[in-house]
Amino acid sequence: MMFPESMKKKNMRVAEKEKGKKGLSLLGVDDFEKRGFKIHDDNHQPLTGFDALLAVTDLASQFLLEEEEHEEEEEQRQKRLMREKALKRPIMKKKSFLDDDKEWVHKDYSRFKKKILRSSINDKVHEMPENMRKLIDSMNGNNIMIVIQKNLFFTDTNEHYHRMSIPEKQIRSADFLTQEEKEWVNNEGGEMTPLFIQPSLAVSELVFKRWTMAKSDSNKCSYVYVLTCGWNDVISANHLKQGDKVQLWSFRINHQLCLALARVAANHHHHDS
Incomplete structure (x- = not known):
C-alpha cells in the first residue's frame, strides 16, 4: 500500500x-x-x-x-520511589512523653522494612481456574504458561480500539512463543490466529500480533503484542470492563499455540490490593 x-x-x-x-x-x-x-x-x-x-x-x-504504557511506567516509577523513601525513613518514636529533650529512637525498623516489602508485592499470580484447566485437559492441551496478569485499560475495553494490549516487558513467561513463532510475529506484518478460550469457556479465534511503538522522547521504540479481530465480541460476551484484573495463559495442542483468558475473582483482586 x-x-x-x-x-x-x-x-x-x-x-x-x-x-x-x-x-x-x-x-x-x-x-x-x-x-x-x-x-x-x-x-x-x-x-x-x-x-x-x-x-x-x-x-x-x-x-x-x-x-x-508511559503512564504505567511513570506510576510504577513513583511507587518505587515511594517505597525507597519509606525504607530509608526510620520509624521514630519519643523515648518518653516526659522527656524534655525530645530524644527520638528507632523502633522495630527491620520488621517495618519487611512489612513494606511484603505489601509491595501486590500482583500475585493466582492459579488458573479449575474449570478452565479441565477444559484444556479435555482438549489434550499441555505446556500451560502464564503470559500476563494485568488490569484492563480504557482502550482494552473500548469498542473503537478492538484490541487488548500485552506489553512485551510485562510478559511473565518469555518462552511462551517458540523461536520460530517469535521470528514470524516479530517480522513486519506477521500475525497468528490461535485458538482462544474466553473467561466464559467459550472457544473462538483471535488474531495475535505485535505492534512497534516509537517513544516520543527518544529514538528508541518498544513493542507490544495485541489480541484483536474478535476482541470486541470477547469484551461483550464476558462483560469485561476497565479495571478488571485478567490473566492471559498460553498452552499447546499438537504443538500449536493456544491462548486462554481468565478473570481474577473479585475476592482475590480485593485481597491483593
Whole structure:
C-alpha cells in the first residue's frame, strides 16, 4: 500500500495528551513507517481514502497505547520511589512523653522494612481456574504458561480500539512463543490466529500480533503484542470492563499455540490490593 501524494504533502493531525493538557501534534508518513506500517504493497497501489482512514485510526490507537504504557511506567516509577523513601525513613518514636529533650529512637525498623516489602508485592499470580484447566485437559492441551496478569485499560475495553494490549516487558513467561513463532510475529506484518478460550469457556479465534511503538522522547521504540479481530465480541460476551484484573495463559495442542483468558475473582483482586 502506498499513501496518496495528498497525504504525503499534508500532515495529519491527531490528538494527544501532554502533561495533562490536550493538544494537537502533526503526524506524517514517518510516523507510520516507524511503527511498522507498510506504505506500499506488492503492486504499489495507492491507498483509497477509506483505507487511509483505517490506517490513521489504527495508528491513533497505537498512540494511545504508547501513552498508556508511559503512564504505567511513570506510576510504577513513583511507587518505587515511594517505597525507597519509606525504607530509608526510620520509624521514630519519643523515648518518653516526659522527656524534655525530645530524644527520638528507632523502633522495630527491620520488621517495618519487611512489612513494606511484603505489601509491595501486590500482583500475585493466582492459579488458573479449575474449570478452565479441565477444559484444556479435555482438549489434550499441555505446556500451560502464564503470559500476563494485568488490569484492563480504557482502550482494552473500548469498542473503537478492538484490541487488548500485552506489553512485551510485562510478559511473565518469555518462552511462551517458540523461536520460530517469535521470528514470524516479530517480522513486519506477521500475525497468528490461535485458538482462544474466553473467561466464559467459550472457544473462538483471535488474531495475535505485535505492534512497534516509537517513544516520543527518544529514538528508541518498544513493542507490544495485541489480541484483536474478535476482541470486541470477547469484551461483550464476558462483560469485561476497565479495571478488571485478567490473566492471559498460553498452552499447546499438537504443538500449536493456544491462548486462554481468565478473570481474577473479585475476592482475590480485593485481597491483593
